[in-house]
Amino acid sequence: MTVGRPRHFARALIAGLAVTVGMTLGPAPFCSPATAAPVPPTTTPVTDHCPHRIDTPPPVDESEVVAPGDPTPTPLAVPETPVGGEQLAACGVVADPAVGPIPPALTSAGWLVADLDTGEVIAAKDPHGRYRPASTIKVLLALVALDELDLDTVITPTAEEWSTEGDSCGMGPGGRYTNRDLLTGLVMVSGNDCANALARQLGGVDTALDKMNERAHALGALDTRAASPSGLDAPGMSSSPYDLALIFREAMHDSTFRSMIGMREYRFPGYPRRPDVPGDTDHPAYQMHTSNQLLLEGYPGMIGGKTGYTDDARKTYVGVTERSGRQIMVVEMFGLTVGTNSYWDQTKALFDYGFRAPEGVTVGDLVTPPQAAAEASATTTVVPSPTAAPRTVTATGTGTDEPTRWSVRLLIGLVAALVSVLLLLVAMRLFSRR
Numbered sequence: 001m002t003v004g005r006p007r008h009f010a011r012a013l014i015a016g017l018a019v020t021v022g023m024t025l026g027p028a029p030f031c032s033p034a035t036a037a038p039v040p041p042t043t044t045p046v047t048d049h050c051p052h053r054i055d056t057p058p059p060v061d062e063s064e065v066v067a068p069g070d071p072t073p074t075p076l077a078v079p080e081t082p083v084g085g086e087q088l089a090a091c092g093v094v095a096d097p098a099v100g101p102i103p104p105a106l107t108s109a110g111w112l113v114a115d116l117d118t119g120e121v122i123a124a125k126d127p128h129g130r131y132r133p134a135s136t137i138k139v140l141l142a143l144v145a146l147d148e149l150d151l152d153t154v155i156t157p158t159a160e161e162w163s164t165e166g167d168s169c170g171m172g173p174g175g176r177y178t179n180r181d182l183l184t185g186l187v188m189v190s191g192n193d194c195a196n197a198l199a200r201q202l203g204g205v206d207t208a209l210d211k212m213n214e215r216a217h218a219l220g221a222l223d224t225r226a227a228s229p230s231g232l233d234a235p236g237m238s239s240s241p242y243d244l245a246l247i248f249r250e251a252m253h254d255s256t257f258r259s260m261i262g263m264r265e266y267r268f269p270g271y272p273r274r275p276d277v278p279g280d281t282d283h284p285a286y287q288m289h290t291s292n293q294l295l296l297e298g299y300p301g302m303i304g305g306k307t308g309y310t311d312d313a314r315k316t317y318v319g320v321t322e323r324s325g326r327q328i329m330v331v332e333m334f335g336l337t338v339g340t341n342s343y344w345d346q347t348k349a350l351f352d353y354g355f356r357a358p359e360g361v362t363v364g365d366l367v368t369p370p371q372a373a374a375e376a377s378a379t380t381t382v383v384p385s386p387t388a389a390p391r392t393v394t395a396t397g398t399g400t401d402e403p404t405r406w407s408v409r410l411l412i413g414l415v416a417a418l419v420s421v422l423l424l425l426v427a428m429r430l431f432s433r434r
Helices: 004-025 134-148 179-188 192-201 205-219 241-252 255-261 343-356 369-378 403-432
Strands: 110-115 120-125 265-268 286-289 302-310 314-323 326-335
Touching: 110 241, 110 343, 120 241, 120 343, 134 179, 134 192, 134 205, 134 241, 134 255, 134 302, 134 314, 179 192, 179 255, 179 265, 179 286, 192 205, 205 241, 205 369, 241 255, 241 314, 241 326, 255 302, 314 343, 326 343
Parallel strands: none
Antiparallel strands: 110 120, 110 326, 265 286, 302 314, 314 326
């Protein structure tokens, strides 16, 4: 009896400790199948501590492994003064509380809402956080191609181009395609085959990437480094919500791009039968449909947008909607559809938030190329290193990130746990003396 009592007391005290900690911290975020607990509501990733100020989130696969003999890309320099205004230095939610609450359950780690015409940033989350753009980087490729290539030029794809992995326009051997076909397929269905065919005409992949990155820098997109023309993950790939907004805004000033990004469907050419495939027949032209679901479903005022996805980048999106003469742009990066919480529904919520904001509400600005050039000449940059300290800024306004409240709860829970353990030790000592 004497030996057993401390053990029973200890079990009871440990059970009480579990209850105490549970009441303090709340339920565990994940439960085993045996508990059959309901799935917790979706929460927005907390980025207030600037985890992606210097570099992108860790990759989940080997797509960014540097080839033997190739140099490892170093992180891009971080401007001492953030492009677009001081408030955009924040890594959490930056918003004017007067507009109302930020939409809940946004799964994107970084996002931005802006007025396309004025360039005013209405609200953002981790606007200069560095994330992989996936296929949204094709907008930058389109900008360069529209500047340099004749839309009526006809090309025949190489085997490497028409067999490119991932999303495809459907090019085939022996097919004949104009650059207009390629660019339309690039922005409508995110064709990687079209991206590589355009890059070849720009001087090859390396030259095309140099031109893309030069254009990004001229726009003031200093968080951006294109490492593949298509947006497939590659070493050093980087952009940010702010940069994608700059790039897409510039593209929307081009009437040809604006027309292409707004197409719901397009007749894409076919290609002849393949003699190397027994029984093959001619491949006729087909009706291509946009990957922008909001455009397909007729979301009110949708002008156009570009989707993206890779395992490392997760879901990305940039698009513009117009209502009552006002054009609102939304950028989302590093997000997901979770259960019934569709990424498209999250996008709609951000558009609706933007249109609710009165004109003139702003937390920063999308710079124009002349502004970008002036700021670049007057701004020093910080060269990042693996030991660089994170930026110690806090978000302004309201939003879905609540690191402060969670930190307090965690601290209280740890204190409660420590007190309980001390009581347990005292109790065991007392009972052992009996």
